[in-house]
Amino acid sequence: MRRYNMADVFVDRSLEEIRFWSRIMKEHSLFLKLGFNCEDTKLIEEADRFYSIFEEIESQALAFPSDVDPQRIYDFNQLVHNAVSYIWAFKRKVLGLIIQCKIGGNNFPLLVDHVSREAAYFRNRLEQLNTGNLDPLPDAVINENVFFLRIMADHAKFINHLLDPSERKLVDQAREFSHDFDQLLFQAQDLDSMRPQSQTKPLLNQFVDQNRVSVRQLRDFKKTARDLIEECKIKSIIPPLLADHVFREASHFLEILDAFEISLTHAK
Numbered sequence: 164m165r166r167y168n169m170a171d172v173f174v175d176r177s178l179e180e181i182r183f184w185s186r187i188m189k190e191h192s193l194f195l196k197l198g199f200n201c202e203d204t205k206l207i208e209e210a211d212r213f214y215s216i217f218e219e220i221e222s223q224a225l226a227f228p229s230d231v232d233p234q235r236i237y238d239f240n241q242l243v244h245n246a247v248s249y250i251w252a253f254k255r256k257v258l259g260l261i262i263q264c265k266i267g268g269n270n271f272p273l274l275v276d277h278v279s280r281e282a283a284y285f286r287n288r289l290e291q292l293n294t295g296n297l298d299p300l301p302d303a304v305i306n307e308n309v310f311f312l313r314i315m316a317d318h319a320k321f322i323n324h325l326l327d328p329s330e331r332k333l334v335d336q337a338r339e340f341s342h343d344f345d346q347l348l349f350q351a352q353d354l355d356s357m358r359p360q361s362q363t364k365p366l367l368n369q370f371v372d373q374n375r376v377s378v379r380q381l382r383d384f385k386k387t388a389r390d391l392i393e394e395c396k397i398k399s400i401i402p403p404l405l406a407d408h409v410f411r412e413a414s415h416f417l418e419i420l421d422a423f424e425i426s427l428t429h430a431k
């Protein structure tokens with residue numbers, strides 16, 4: 164029989180986060196690499212190194228047995244935290260090089276900023292886990308939404324710009340999602356600035372419900388786009404792996420919202 168205590172929760176949560184985000188970090192390394200000019204060999208090599216580092220972390224995270232000593236996970240979290248700090252710094256360096264026109268290539272500045280924000284989020288989560296300072300529910304609801312709604316709005320913008328302009332209907336849909344999520348993000352920021360007065364159960368409930376509806380629609384749109392891209396049914400410069408990547412991030416956000424829904428229903 165499996166025991167459920169604080170140590171188990173710490174181990175499960177840590178491994179869950181690392182399994183999800185290390186794959187994401189690994190794929191970011193590949194996307195950045197594909198966007199560099201081929202003469203920027205130093206940057207390509209750096210991206211390759213990060214790919215191997217996160218590939219290794221991912222396989223280690225998958226290999227831990229469920230009854231692993233929590234101290235080992237504490238140490239592993241620190242090791243991963245270190246790697247994430249380095250990839251964050253790499254992404255910010257690349258952003259600087261692009262913005263100052265020191266390198267060319269196909270990486271949009273917003274995309275590089277976006278992947279660095281995802282690294283910062285992951286790093287922060289590892290710190291929270293190791294210090295035992297996870298946000299209480301009313302703060303988590305606002306913080307996660309402010310973070311992920313912006314991520315979703317960015318995805319819609321990337322899809323909009325990477326679809327072939329002749330895919331007019333899909334481009335329109337992506338633009339609508341972009342607008343929808345910008346509005347949801349503003350609402351979330353409003354709720355954020357009205358803290359703590361805004362953190363009533365009815366307001367948080369309604370906030371989570373409304374966001375879930377839109378995230379579910381966006382997740383389905385991304386799934387359709389991913390399938391169409393995989394089957395070569397639409398024209399775009401979106402790699403199939405990128406389409407799947409943004410789909411997985413939407414599914415992840417949806418899982419977080421579903422968990423909030425359950426916690427808010429049971430919260431007194």
Ligand SMILES: [Fe+2]
Pocket residue numbers: 187191278281408412
């Ligand atoms: Fe990502």
Ligand SMILES: [Fe+2]
Pocket residue numbers: 277281314318409412
């Ligand atoms: Fe993303």
